[in-house]
Amino acid sequence: MKIFADENMPLVREFFADVGEVTLFNGRTATASELAEADILLVRSVTQVDEPLLAKNTRLRFVGTATIGMDHIDLAYLGKRNIAFSSAPGCNAQSVVEYVLSSLWCLAERYQWQLSNKTVGIVGVGSIGSRLAAALTAMQIPVLLCDPLRAEQQSDFVHTDFTSLCQQADIISFHTPLVKAGSYPTKHLLNSECLARLKPSCAVINASRGAVIDNAALLAAQQIQRRPLVLDVWEQEPDILLPLLPYCDIATAHIAGHSVEGKARGTEMLYQRCCQLLGIAPTVTLSQLLPVPAVEKLQISANFGLPDVQSVARMLYDVQRDDALFRHHIEGKGFDWLRKSYPARREFSALQLVGQATPAWLGQLGFNSQ
Ligand SMILES: NC(=O)C1=CN([C@@H]2O[C@H](COP(=O)(O)OP(=O)(O)OC[C@H]3O[C@@H](n4cnc5c(N)ncnc54)[C@H](O)[C@@H]3O)[C@@H](O)[C@H]2O)C=CC1
Ligand SMILES: O=C(O)C(=O)[C@H](O)COP(=O)(O)O
Secondary structure (H helix, E strand, O other), rough: EEEEOOOOOOOOOHHOOOOEEEEEEEOOOOOOOOOOOOOOOEEEEOOOHHHHHHHHOOOEEEEEEEEEEEOOEEEHHHHOOOOEOOOOOOHHHHHHHHHHHHHHHHHHHOOOOOOOHOOOOOOOOHHHHHHHHHHHOOOOOOEEEEOOHHHHHOOOOOOHHHHHHHHOOOOEEEOOOOOOOOOOOOOOOOOOOHHHHHHOOOOOEOOOOHHOHHHHHHHHHHHHHHEEEOOOOOOOOOOOOOHHHOOOEEEEEOOOOOOOOHHHHHHHHHHHHHHHHHHHOOOOOOHOOOOOOOOOOEEOOOOHHHHHHHHHHHHHOOOOHHHHEEEEEEOOOOOOHHOOOOOOOOOOHHEEEEOOOOOOHHHHHOEEOO
């Protein structure tokens, strides 16, 4: 069995050693000839999997993407060729939530906000959006939720339509897939018209897909009146609209989901799916492979409260580190270098908070407490 995997997929050899022979490739530059012999193709978000890429391969049985997003996969074409497919739903949802929380804490410090006085509009309330809503609610921060598809399916879902959310939110955070057609497209969901509807001070956070915001319209709006802005994703990565950078409070290279756990879970999910497809029993689990975190346990007292969470979270992750890396290296080394050389970052759950009375809401933020 020949397995071809993106070179930026962690632990792929460890997981797949017993399944077949693993060959690594550059996901950004992969060609049809390079992948012609693959039985199993494992990609990340940077590889367009479509007819031109698979035209020379007649033996492919399975394509897996170790990501949540699937906008780089031509599902109709895979279906036509009868090639099985899997993504890794939810694999790095917690990582994205931690990125957004860290961004909110950073903006709150910079602009001296009391976050509990701000209403956060969450657009797209699936794995990431709903976890984020739970975390913010635990922190007593009001939220508005916008997800028309959920509203259609779930009568008890409290939906705020996008136009009203734009008018009411103090902070708006995008967590939709990139959808180009259908009843609820998200391409350029935030366009010049919607930007004009936002409160002038409304902060914008995008850690979904770059094209959910019209980047040229965003730049034009920022040049007229600057609002707080956090961008993890950009249109046309890796050749992004660099003039936007001075107008960002936080700018990063599509790494919101790049926690150690988030990336590794993606690989594990594809491994499990492959084993199922091939009828073999999985022998490797993520817990066997994850490195021991630098700090494993922290004793907290009965005085531990909401204001202390930020200090503990900062031990594990501060988005300002990634923003500094981005500003320093983007012009010299580029977008993909920043992603490839991303420093290890553990999720909140890697740190066990122990104490007599650990508050229940710590779990809502993703901490491991007992
Ligand atoms: N920056 C990063 O590193 C990462 C980015 N992502 C992006 O985040 C997206 C969301 O991830 P999940 O929450 O796990 O996906 P999900 O599929 O669990 O949830 C997405 C939600 O968006 C909703 N939605 C779709 N169209 C909408 C619209 N027009 N308006 C409002 N809501 C809409 C869907 O109904 C669904 O509930 C992914 O598709 C991916 O593109 C995901 C992981 C990491
Ligand atoms: O899961 C997704 O969707 C993402 O956007 C990933 O976190 C991005 O990871 P790469 O595949 O671009 O490394």
